[in-house]
Amino acid sequence: MKYGAVSFDAAGTLIDVAWDPAAIAVESALLAGLDLPDRQGAGETYGRMLHSRWGTFQELNRQRSPEICDGFWRELGVDWLARIGQPAEAIGTVSAIADRLIFGPGSKVFRLFPDTLGCLAEIKSHSVPMILLSNWDVSLHRVCGMLGLTPFFDHVIASLEEGVEKPHPGLFQIAQERVGTSTVLHIGDDPLADVHGARSFGWDALLLDRWSPSAPGQIQSLGEVASHL
Numbered sequence: 360m361k362y363g364a365v366s367f368d369a370a371g372t373l374i375d376v377a378w379d380p381a382a383i384a385v386e387s388a389l390l391a392g393l394d395l396p397d398r399q400g401a402g403e404t405y406g407r408m409l410h411s412r413w414g415t416f417q418e419l420n421r422q423r424s425p426e427i428c429d430g431f432w433r434e435l436g437v438d439w440l441a442r443i444g445q446p447a448e449a450i451g452t453v454s455a456i457a458d459r460l461i462f463g464p465g466s467k468v469f470r471l472f473p474d475t476l477g478c479l480a481e482i483k484s485h486s487v488p489m490i491l492l493s494n495w496d497v498s499l500h501r502v503c504g505m506l507g508l509t510p511f512f513d514h515v516i517a518s519l520e521e522g523v524e525k526p527h528p529g530l531f532q533i534a535q536e537r538v539g540t541s542t543v544l545h546i547g548d549d550p551l552a553d554v555h556g557a558r559s560f561g562w563d564a565l566l567l568d569r570w571s572p573s574a575p576g577q578i579q580s581l582g583e584v585a586s587h588l
Contacts, residue, residue, distance in 0.1 A: 360588050363540030368547030369493035372567055375470045381406040387457040393445050401443045420497050420519035428497050462505055469502050478581035479511040492534050494518045494525055526556025
C-alpha cells in the first residue's frame with residue numbers, strides 16, 4: 360500500500376442524496392393531515408425562510424450538537440407553519456414525520472450506492488485508515504450510523520462543524536492532522552471540491568464519474584479504488 364490513509368467524499372460518492380428540505384416539509388405537513396391548498400407556494404415559502412436563516416444554521420453547527428441543530432429545524436418549522444396559516448402546535452407531528460422520511464428505514468433521502476460497502480470492506484481488510492471528508496452538516500454522523508458506514512471510518516469530518524469547506528485547504532489540513540499521515544488518496548465526485556482541493560493540498564485524488572469511462576485519475580466505479588492503492 361502506497362497510501363497511509365484513504366479519504367472519501369460522502370454525497371454523490373458513497374451516498375446517493377435526494378435532499379430537498381422544502382419538499383420534505385410539504386410532504387410531512389400533508390402526511391400530518393394539514394390542508395395545504397397551495398403546495399407549491401408553501402414549499403417556496405419554506406425555501407425562502409431556510410435561505411434567510413442559513414448563516415445561523417452554519418454557526419450553530421460549530422457547536423457540534425445534534426440537539427441544537429434539531430432545535431433550529433423545529434423553530435423554522437413552527438415559523439413556517441404560522442406563515443402559511445397552519446397551527447404551530449402541529450410541529451411535533453410534522454417534525455416526527457420528517458425525521459422518519461429522512462432518517463427512517465427505507466429513507467429515500469439518503470441511500471448507499473450499490474458499490475459502496477464492497478469498496479469500503481476491501482480497503483478495511485487491508486487495515487488502511489479511512490476518512491469521510493464531506494461538505495455536510497452535523498447530521499453526517501447520524502446518516503453514517505443509519506447506513507452502516509460508521510464502523511469503516513477512523514474519522515468522520517463534516518465541514519459545517521469545522522467552519523471550512525472543500526476545496527479550501529483548511530479542511531484537508533484538519534483531516535490530515537487527525538489521520539496522522541500526509542500520504543492520502545481522496546476519492547470524490549466533484550472536480551473542484553474533491554479533486555482540485557485534494558491535489559492542491561498535496562494529496563492524490565481520483566474523480567468518481569459514474570457516467571464516463573475510466574481514465575487516468577478518474578474511475579467509473581468504487582470497485583476500482585482498490586487497484587489504485
